[in-house]
Amino acid sequence: MIRFTLRRLGIAVPTLFIIVTASFFLMHTAPGGPFDAEANLEPEIRENLIAAYDLDKPVTTQYWLYLNSIARGDFGPSLVYADFTTTELIAFGLPVSVKLGATAMLVAVLLGGFFGIVAALKKNQLLDHLIMGLAMTGIAVPGFVVAPVLSLVFGLYLNLLPIAGWNDGALANMVLPVTALALPQIAIIARLMRGGMLEVLGSPFVRTARAKGLSESQVVIRHVLKSAVIPLIGYLGPAVAGIMTGSLIIEMIFNLPGVGQYFVQGALNRDYPLVMGIVIIYASAIILLNLLADLAYGVLDPRVRKSFQ
Amino acid sequence: MTSGDLNPMNSKVIGDAIAGSPSRSLWHQAGRRFRHNRAAMTSLWVLAVIAITSLLVPALWPHGIEDTYWDSILVPPTLENFHWFGTDANGRDLLVRVFYGGRISLTIGLLTTIVALLIGVTYGAIAGFSGGRTDSIMMRFVDIMYSLPLLFFIIILVTVFGRNIYLVFVAIGAVEWLTMSRIVRGQTLSVMEKEYVESAIAIGLPRSAILTRYIIPNVLGPVVVYVTLLVPVNIIIESYLSFLGLGVQEPLTSWGLLISQGAGQIDSAPWLLVFPATMLAITMFCFNFIGDGLRDALDPG
Numbered sequence: 001m002i003r004f005t006l007r008r009l010g011i012a013v014p015t016l017f018i019i020v021t022a023s024f025f026l027m028h029t030a031p032g033g034p035f036d037a038e039a040n041l042e043p044e045i046r047e048n049l050i051a052a053y054d055l056d057k058p059v060t061t062q063y064w065l066y067l068n069s070i071a072r073g074d075f076g077p078s079l080v081y082a083d084f085t086t087t088e089l090i091a092f093g094l095p096v097s098v099k100l101g102a103t104a105m106l107v108a109v110l111l112g113g114f115f116g117i118v119a120a121l122k123k124n125q126l127l128d129h130l131i132m133g134l135a136m137t138g139i140a141v142p143g144f145v146v147a148p149v150l151s152l153v154f155g156l157y158l159n160l161l162p163i164a165g166w167n168d169g170a171l172a173n174m175v176l177p178v179t180a181l182a183l184p185q186i187a188i189i190a191r192l193m194r195g196g197m198l199e200v201l202g203s204p205f206v207r208t209a210r211a212k213g214l215s216e217s218q219v220v221i222r223h224v225l226k227s228a229v230i231p232l233i234g235y236l237g238p239a240v241a242g243i244m245t246g247s248l249i250i251e252m253i254f255n256l257p258g259v260g261q262y263f264v265q266g267a268l269n270r271d272y273p274l275v276m277g278i279v280i281i282y283a284s285a286i287i288l289l290n291l292l293a294d295l296a297y298g299v300l301d302p303r304v305r306k307s308f309q
Numbered sequence: 310m311t312s313g314d315l316n317p318m319n320s321k322v323i324g325d326a327i328a329g330s331p332s333r334s335l336w337h338q339a340g341r342r343f344r345h346n347r348a349a350m351t352s353l354w355v356l357a358v359i360a361i362t363s364l365l366v367p368a369l370w371p372h373g374i375e376d377t378y379w380d381s382i383l384v385p386p387t388l389e390n391f392h393w394f395g396t397d398a399n400g401r402d403l404l405v406r407v408f409y410g411g412r413i414s415l416t417i418g419l420l421t422t423i424v425a426l427l428i429g430v431t432y433g434a435i436a437g438f439s440g441g442r443t444d445s446i447m448m449r450f451v452d453i454m455y456s457l458p459l460l461f462f463i464i465i466l467v468t469v470f471g472r473n474i475y476l477v478f479v480a481i482g483a484v485e486w487l488t489m490s491r492i493v494r495g496q497t498l499s500v501m502e503k504e505y506v507e508s509a510i511a512i513g514l515p516r517s518a519i520l521t522r523y524i525i526p527n528v529l530g531p532v533v534v535y536v537t538l539l540v541p542v543n544i545i546i547e548s549y550l551s552f553l554g555l556g557v558q559e560p561l562t563s564w565g566l567l568i569s570q571g572a573g574q575i576d577s578a579p580w581l582l583v584f585p586a587t588m589l590a591i592t593m594f595c596f597n598f599i600g601d602g603l604r605d606a607l608d609p610g
Contacts, residue, residue, distance in 0.1 A: 015453045023462070026469055140593035142545050144552050144565075145586040148572035156576055245460035249552060253572065263461065264553055267468040275465065282458040290455075 001298060005291070012287045019283050020276065024066060027272050028059050035079070053079060066273075070280070076273035080266065086277040089262050094281070097251070097258035099169050101243045104178045108185035108239065113232065115186070116193020120228075121220070123198065131190060138187025143246050147180035147253040164255040177254045181246050185239050192235055196228040203227075226300060233297055237290040244282055339530075342606040349602025352595035359592060363411035372402035374409045375560045383578050395580045397570065406562050407584050413563040414589070417478060418544035422536055424482025425543075429489025430525070430532060436490065437497025438520055448494065451487050459484045463546065467555045477556055481546050485539060492535055496528035503527075530607040537600035541593045548589065564589045 035046055050056050054065055069076055075086035119131040154176060155163030167173045200206060201224060209223045210216075251260035259278055266274035343349060367374060371391050378390075378400040386395040394403035436447040466480035500506060500523070509519050548565025550556030552572075557563040564585045571582030 018453055019457060023465060026465055029469065136594065136597060137590075139597060140541075140590045141586070142548065142589070142593075144549070144572065145568060145582070145589070148575045148582060152575045152579070241458055244458055245549075248460065249549060252553065264464070267464050268555075270468070279458065279461055279465070282461060286458060 001295070004298070005295065008291050008294070012284075012291070015287060016280065016283060020067070020070070020280060021063075023276055023279050024063055024272075025059070027270070027275060028062065053077070066276075075277035075280075078266075078271055078274045080269045080271040080274065081262075086273045089274060090259060090277055090281060093257060093259035093262050096166060096169070096256055097244075097247055097260065100174070100177055100181065100250070100256065100258060101240075101247050103174060104181035104185070104243050104247075105240065107178060108182040108189055108243075109232075109236075111182070112186040112189025113193050113229070115190040116195075117197055117220070117225075117228075119190065119194045120197030120201065128194075132194070135187040135190045138183050139191075143180050143184055144249045144253065146183055147176070147250055150176045150180055151254070164253075166254075166256045173254075177250050177256060180253075181243060181250045184246070185242060189232060189235065189239070192231050193228065196231040197224060200224045200227045230297065230301055233293050233300065236293045236296075237286065240289050241286055244285075335530075339603075339606040343602055346602040346605065348598045349606075352598035352602070355591065356595040356599070359411060359588070359595075360415060363408045363415060366408035367405055367412065370402070370405045370408075372405045374401070374406050374562065377401055383574075385578075386580050394584045395578070397581055398574065398578075403567075403581065403584060406567060407564075407588055410562045410564045410567050410585060411588060411592075413474075413557055413561060414544050414547060414565070415592070417474075417481070417547045417557075417563065418540040420478045421481040421485065421543040421547070422539045424478060425486040425489055425539060426532070426536060428482065429486035430493050430528075432486065433490035433493025433495075434497050434520060434524055434528070437494040437501065438516070438524060440498075440501075444494070448491075451490055454484075454487050460546065460549065463550065464553070464555060467550060474557055474561070477547060477550060481543050485543060485546075489532065489535060489539070492531050493528050496531055497524055500524055500527045534600055534604045534607060537596055537603055541596040544589070544592065 035041060035049055041049075047056075054062055057065070066076070075090070078084045078086050078089055081089055115131050115135070119128045122128045151163045154161045161175055162173050163176075165173055206219060206223055209219045214222070247258060248260040248264065250256070251258040252264070259281075262274060263278045265271070266278070378396065380400070381390065381392065381396050382400040383398055384392050384396045386393060392402055392404070394407060397403055397406070432447065432451075436444045439447075463480050463484055466483070467477060470476045470480070506519060506523050509523055514522075544564070547556050547563060548568060551563050551565030552569040554569075557566050559566075567585035568582060568589065571578070571580075571585060575582050
């Protein structure tokens with residue numbers, strides 16, 4: 001298992017390298033530059049700015065300079081948010097996005113798992129149809145529709161929760177964005193969990209457990225769940241990616257100071273270091289979480305563990 | 310599937326007898342099963358209606374998408390003056406814009422899926438067909454792409470190459486082919502072990518002929534299912550981009566752009582959000598039901 005982890009981490013480095021290279025050259029082949037938005041910039045000042053950020057050098061030189069600086073852990077200065085380094089901006093935004101995303105993820109796994117289990121145990125009964133119908137709705141209605149509706153109903157009409165804002169992550173401010181972010185994932189996880197449960201419930205070892213005279217709850221808790229969560233583990237990586245991207249829009253709608261706004265602003269204004277920094281952080285997170293998911297597979301499924309050797 | 314269905318062995322034999330060729334009978338059977346799936350068939354009809362109205366309404370409706378009526382700004386839905394869905398902040402008729410948006414959203418959904426389909430099927434089939442080192446290098450590349458936050462990548466592509474609607478197609482399609490290539494590769498590997506491929510190799514058919522005549526037709530089933538599930542995903546991605554102001558630009562419109570504008574005025578003019586969001590949701594439902602129906606029809610048991 002340790003060797004497996006090391007090998008995967010070994011692959012992660014070239015993976016990140018390719019991602020950095022691809023996004024770097026993509027951004028730099030784009031027409032336009034970071035200082036275009038400032039229309040009344042004196043030509044001399046613009047030239048000085050461009051020279052100060054090495055943007056006048058050939059792209060390959062810039063690429064080497066950039067690789068050197070990220071190897072030292074320096075993501076460079078932000079070009080649009082003057083006086084801030086990319087690292088500082090990410091340090092402002094990331095805690096917000098992580099807190100929001102991690103809470104949404106936790107809520108999605110717990111609620112989605114719970115609904116999936118209930119639906120599977122009540123297969124083809126009213127409760128099952130109800131849950132699966134709701135799950136279908138959760139998949140069909142995207143978060144950017146749910147979010148403004150939630151904000152209108154609970155914020156404006158019922159006046160129960162703040163309609164927007166972060167307020168240092170106060171619980172009341174978290175409820176609506178977390179709900180909007182978690183809903184589609186709850187729906188997908190509930191469907192996956194139900195599928196996993198049904199497959200396991202029909203397998204011989206469950207029949208054996210029942211034949212031994214275990215109570216139904218013991219059968220489910222001790223025997224079924226452990227195998228039924230396996231398809232769910234495989235989905236955790238994509239779920240995290242889904243929540244990261246969903247967070248972009250949810251942060252916009254609820255006006256939250258997360259990484260999302262920096263990314264969109266950075267992309268719109270060609271703030272190369274900022275966009276690259278965020279892509280690198282997020283790609284690393286996805287790689288790491290996929291690795292964790294694979295390790296969790298190994299813990300739960302002995303057949304997979306064997307392939308680690 | 311219905312309880313009266315035959316087991317695969319029998320149905321294959323009978324199918325052969327009826328249709329004369331096994332591949333046709335498979336699709337025949339699937340078609341029959343699909344037609345018995347009420348949710349999927351209803352969805353198919355509803356989707357057809359949405360597609361046809363999206364095509365026809367903008368041409369036939371008394372208002373154009375850019376017509377502005379300064380005396381009727383933010384009118385709630387009414388039967389008067391054919392403002393059935395009301396008007397927006399510029400005094401434009403919402404109904405015609407919703408259907409025009411549907412035209413663009415559906416087109417983007419389909420075209421991006423075709424781009425993804427072409428890249429994914431070719432890539433996956435080549436990887437699976439070549440096998441060995443080529444296969445593992447090609448699939449390693451897909452693994453790498455998987456660890457990208459894909460929407461972030463689409464946003465970079467769109468900002469880099471300008472907010473041109475055709476580039477939105479390419480950007481989404483260029484990113485969404487990964488799963489397709491994995492499915493096709495897996496299917497190809499399993500088809501490659503079938504006797505008919507072995508016999509085709511034995512009689513000396515060129516590789517390209519084996520690929521087009523045997524491999525691709527036989528991997529189509531799961532691909533068709535995935536395509537129907539990818540179209541709504543791509544419609545959502547486009548909406549997402551438009552919502553952020555990176556997709557379709559005014560005066561053109563799409564469901565995502567309309568929803569974004571509606572969300573901004575939800576307290577004063579909720580109908581601006583309700584109509585496009587409902588249309589989008591209905592379309593999502595339809596594609597998902599059709600996809601589920603196709604999966605059940607093509608993979609019984």
